[in-house]
Amino acid sequence: MNRFLKKTYAALIYLFLYAPILILIIFSFNASKSRGNWAGFTFRWYLELFKDRQIMKALSNTVIVAVLSAAIATVIGTAAAIGIHNMKGLKKTAVMNLTYIPVVNPDIVTGLSLMLLFVFSNFQLGFITLLLAHITFNIPYVILSVLPKLKQLDKNLYEAALDLGATPFYAYRKVILPQIMPGVVTGLLLAFTLSVDDFVISFFTTGSGVSTLSIIIYSMARRGINPKINALSSLLFLTVLLLLIIVNIRSNNQNKKE
Amino acid sequence: MQEEHIINLVNVSKDYNGTEALNNINLYIRKNEFLTLLGPSGCGKTTTLRIIGGFEEPSTGDVLFNGVRINDLPPYKRKVNTVFQKYALFPHMNVYENVAFGLKIKKMDKKVIDQKVRNILALVNLAGYEKRDIDSLSGGQQQRVAIARALVNEPEVLLLDEPLGALDLKLRQEMQIELKNMQKRLGITFVYVTHDQEEALSMSDTIVVMKEGTIQQIGTPIDIYNEPKNAFVADFIGESNIIDGIMLRDYLVKFAGLEFECVDRGFAADEPVDVVIRPEDIQVVREADSPLKGEVKAVTFKGVHYEMLIDGNAIRWKIQSTVMAPTGAKVGLKIVPDAIHIMKKVTAQ
């Protein structure tokens, strides 16, 4: 009985979590514009979605910003993690606190403060500011993914490489980097996902007609329901699901290895 | 002919943010010798090794290699290679790639590298293991790869940081013999760090006993065992009875309420001293045959010998003997002058 109760409760919670999403996906194939009744199966909204130049432009913006910001954040963040790992005491604490600011700070504050900076310094809001903002909030997550790998590292590995004649640069490239690679890739995927997912910070830091998918969804949703958003949402949901499955399988494999 | 000193440490001190790890170390290492840095953990032996390897810089003092100062020379420019405590093999490379790592950096011809790797793997009894993953090797095999990886670079000095610490007893003893043979055959200087006194005694040409960042004694294994310079060395190298005594005059010492002849001299009259006597140097005799009498309190069979704890003249004596006296027996204890080692009290403590 107790067991049955628990399973029922869990089922209800999962229903609560997933029903709205599933209904959204199902109704993205609904021929009628109304959400109340089912009027037959159609791909019409998906087709319209792909014909909508504004949405397609936003899609390409989203992907380009996500790829660029994730890549740049990964390079800066990985280097930073190595530097931070070698720091000690107060300096390390100070830098780590700085790293946690964008993680803890409300997105809206991060977004508007960046907007203030860009406007204050006469920087035209647009694609570049959007990219800079995304890199900024991505770097800490890369650092937080790479640091644990560095901590696990046998510190003698680096010394062993030097001992065998490797210059510090060669030792990092051939010995340290391959060892922390899983953390670097996790950081990269995380940054990519966060970038695709972001709305609030993008909303404040973009301008002059440069939109991301999130911004399009918000401005359409503010005006009410639109079946095209259903279609777009379904696609985004599946993309995020796929990314998460990849990340999870990767980290599971790593755990098995260790 | 003057002896060749391959490494000299001159007045080397090291401190980490105020904590002193090494205090004024002076040490020379002869070419082709097997030198062991021995001491309990925290004595500075690993720090000394790391200074020679180039992983630490001395705070003050100089490191000389073949007479040339190398304080600032980074590890990758030193003709020294290290076998690390936990081997530090590169997990993402196989055995061949690990061993060839140093040779590839030197941009050697691929055929030469092949040949060298093959030879060195044969030397450490790992021929045919080239393609194996590091993870698939046993501890002993990883140990051999680590040694091969260092030796293949033909270093002038090989540094070994407790390389056998992770192995079980039997394997450790086998590897001790193998390492010693290897060192003789290759004619390379070995600097070996361990806290295991037996290991140090059985392998070394020279032992450096360290404690709290200072050198206590440098000597051959036999010197150090038979003529320990102070109570710490005596106690650390094998077991000892250490008793407070008073040096009455040259060749006469008083302890346990009795006067004993000894072979030491040069102390002030009535100077308090430490008297050190090895457990195996005390003979158990009939009670009537010695003025020092005692009662056996405990007997433990240790395999080769019995270990007895005997209370006599308010001192608990530890004695090792192949002859057993049963618990409760009243016995006499006989100590010959040669067995009595007189040491200056360490007052600094």
Place this chain on the structure above:
Amino acid sequence: MKKNWLSYPYLVWMLLFIFLPLLLVLYYSVTVRTEEGIRFTTEHFRRFLEPIYLRVLLRSLKLAFISTVLCLLLGYPMAMILAGNHFKQKNIMVFLFVVPMWMNFLLRTYAWMTLLEKKGLINTFLSWLGLSPLNLLYTEEAVVLGMVYNFLPFMVLPIYSVLSKIDKNLIEAAEDLGADSFTVFRKVIFPLSLPGVVSGITMVFMPAVTTFVISRLLGGGQFTLIGNLIEQQFLVVGDWNFGSAISMVMILVILLSIAVMSRYEKENEGGGLL
């Protein structure tokens, strides 16, 4: 080895894009531009003390508080169920809880719009039952629902990760000493799970109190929260000084709640989210 310089590009970046912008917010919040130039003032903060704005702050705190409590009540049992051994595919069950967390919260919020609206699925269902349709969307309840829906996983996962680390021997030891299952929960499990509860509360309360999207989409602009106020000041009214002052208040609220929470947090294990 000294590799600190590798982090210098990052430090420069963060000073430029995190530290400096926050200083700018502070600067705008305490200055005013007049004809004679720029001078320091506390007028923006004083303006925030007017009842109309204080009500917004109170409403934000109230809705965030209600949502946090609801998340805790719904989430704690769920975390216990996940931490127990009730499912063969435990990893997948936990994974299913992680997925919504990573889904765009606009989508999650939007999904509820389609359910709650006048001609939405719920009202269609009600009229099919012969009942009159309800006004569900654009209510305060809808905003709370949106918050609970969005942030429930943030409550469940930290509690779950702490619960699943509890040594099973402790529970058996308590039972062995004569505790019944309720006593075991009250005296052993719950106290040990407190760090998870604390970080769960933090992780729900903070985004709930700062959101402007959920209240905009599900509240229809009638239930202005502090986040909406900030957004309006910056993007509609254009009063950056007042907007910055409200932002400083929000930062203060966040810092206060972190301070309060960290007092209860014995050891912050964080983690366990991926």
